[in-house]
Amino acid sequence: MEILTVRNLGKIYKGMVHYEALRNINLTINQGEFVGIMGPSGSGKTTLLNMISTIDRPTSGEIRIGRDDPYQLSHKKLAIFRRRELGFVFQSFNLLSTLTVKENIVLPLTLDGVDLNEMNRRVNLFAEKLGISSILNKRTYEISGGQAQRTAIARALINQPKLLLADEPTGNLDSKAARDVMGILEKLNKEEKTTMMLVTHDPVAASYCNRVVFIKDGKLDNEIECGNNRSDFYQKIIEKLSLIGGNENESSPIRHT
Numbered sequence: 001m002e003i004l005t006v007r008n009l010g011k012i013y014k015g016m017v018h019y020e021a022l023r024n025i026n027l028t029i030n031q032g033e034f035v036g037i038m039g040p041s042g043s044g045k046t047t048l049l050n051m052i053s054t055i056d057r058p059t060s061g062e063i064r065i066g067r068d069d070p071y072q073l074s075h076k077k078l079a080i081f082r083r084r085e086l087g088f089v090f091q092s093f094n095l096l097s098t099l100t101v102k103e104n105i106v107l108p109l110t111l112d113g114v115d116l117n118e119m120n121r122r123v124n125l126f127a128e129k130l131g132i133s134s135i136l137n138k139r140t141y142e143i144s145g146g147q148a149q150r151t152a153i154a155r156a157l158i159n160q161p162k163l164l165l166a167d168e169p170t171g172n173l174d175s176k177a178a179r180d181v182m183g184i185l186e187k188l189n190k191e192e193k194t195t196m197m198l199v200t201h202d203p204v205a206a207s208y209c210n211r212v213v214f215i216k217d218g219k220l221d222n223e224i225e226c227g228n229n230r231s232d233f234y235q236k237i238i239e240k241l242s243l244i245g246g247n248e249n250e251s252s253p254i255r256h257t
Contacts, residue, residue: 001030001031002028002029002030002031002064003029003030003031003033003065003066003162003163003195004027004028004029004052004063004064004065004163004197005028005062005063005064006025006026006027006028006048006052006061006062006063007026007061007062007063007064008024008025008026008060008062009022009024009025009026009027009048009051009058009060009061009062009063010022010023010024010025010058010059010060010061011044011047011051011056011058011059011218012059020218021044021047021218022044022047022048022051022058022218022219023218023219024061024219025044025048025061025215025219025220026220027048027213027220029163029195029197030195031193031195032189032193032195033195033196033210033211034185034186034189034195034196034198034208034209034210034211035196035197035198035209035210035211035212035213036197036198036199036200036205036206036209036211036212036213037049037197037198037199037200037212037213037215038199038200038201038203038206038212038213038214038215038237038240038241039214039215039216039221039244040216040244040245041201043215043216043217043218043244044215044217044218044219045199045215046167046199047218048199048215049165049167049197049199051063052065052163052165052197053082053086053088053165054070054071054078054081054082054086057071058071065086065162065163066085066162068081068085083108083111083112083159084108084112084159084161085161085162085163086161086162086163086164086165087155087156087157087159087161087163087164087165088156088164088165088166088167089149089152089153089156089164089165089166089167089169090152090167090168090169091167091168091169091170091171091172092172093140093145093148093149093151093152093172094152095140095148095151095152095155096140097140097141099139099140100136100137100138100139101132101135101136101137101138101139101140101143101147101151102123102127102136102137104140104151104152104155105123105126105127105136105151105154105155105158106119106122106123106158107155108155108158108159109122109158109159112159122158123136123154123158126154126157126158127154129188130150130151130153130154131150131184132147132150132151132154135147135151144177145172145173145174145177146173146174146176146177146178146180146181149169149170149172149173149177150180150181150184152169153169153184153185153188157188157194162195163195163196163197164185164194164195164196164197165196165197165199166185166196166197166198166199166200167199168199168200168201168202169181169182169185169198169200169205170182170200170202170205171202178205182204182205182208183208185198185208186208189210196209203234203237203238203241206237207226207233207234207237208230209226210225210226211223211224211225211226212224212237212240214240214241214244216244216245221244222240222244224236224237224240
């Protein structure tokens with residue numbers, strides 16, 4: 001089943017000089033896939049993420065998430081769609097420091113008026129899966145970066161969204177925490193069949209995906225699949241980035257082993 005369908009997508013930013021950020025993008029992500037998006041700085045990968053996440057509107061083409069075109073929804077329905085059908089994990093965590101870990105995780109359920117018993121059931125379930133049960137009552141300034149990102153993942157998954165969108169989720173983490181977070185995303189993908197799209201410059205993070213799609217100069221350049229050997233996949237990603245001018249020489253938060 002197709003979870004995400006992108007057809008002939010284009011984005012032009014208008015100004016003194018028009019800038020074509022994306023051109024004729026076609027992409028399909030099926031249920032249960034974990035897909036990485038990579039490319040050099042300015043290639044258009046963040047623009048693509050912003051349009052799929054409904055933050056930015058395409059100039060041309062179509063996006064469907066499940067059977068819905070989010071850009072055909074009213075402002076109110078789009079807000080509900082974004083909260084229920086999409087999960088977001090960011091580099092900067094985006095947690096509210098005035099709330100506890102538990103309060104941050106259940107925020108989407110609170111907005112939907114979910115029953116308190118159901119809230120507690122879901123938060124305990126995801127906290128256990130993510131190894132953060134012991135910090136639920138702590139404030140976000142009392143926890144580590146890795147714990148903060150696990151909290152953000154729990155919040156992103158609490159509504160059981162159709163699609164989880166992760167934007168450089170390891171960017172602010174040390175190597176161990178980054179490895180842990182990518183391992184958790186990989187495990188959730190395999191065990192829960194959570195459909196995920198990861199935008200990253202980090203080839204090690206990308207090597208946890210099933211498939212990596214490369215963007216260059218606003219166009220789809222190529223894609224490669226993992227197969228059975230993650231080390232081989234990592235090497236293929238490195239080789240592909242070197243050909244398209246990716247950031248393979250940037251320091252990776254995850255040391256490949």
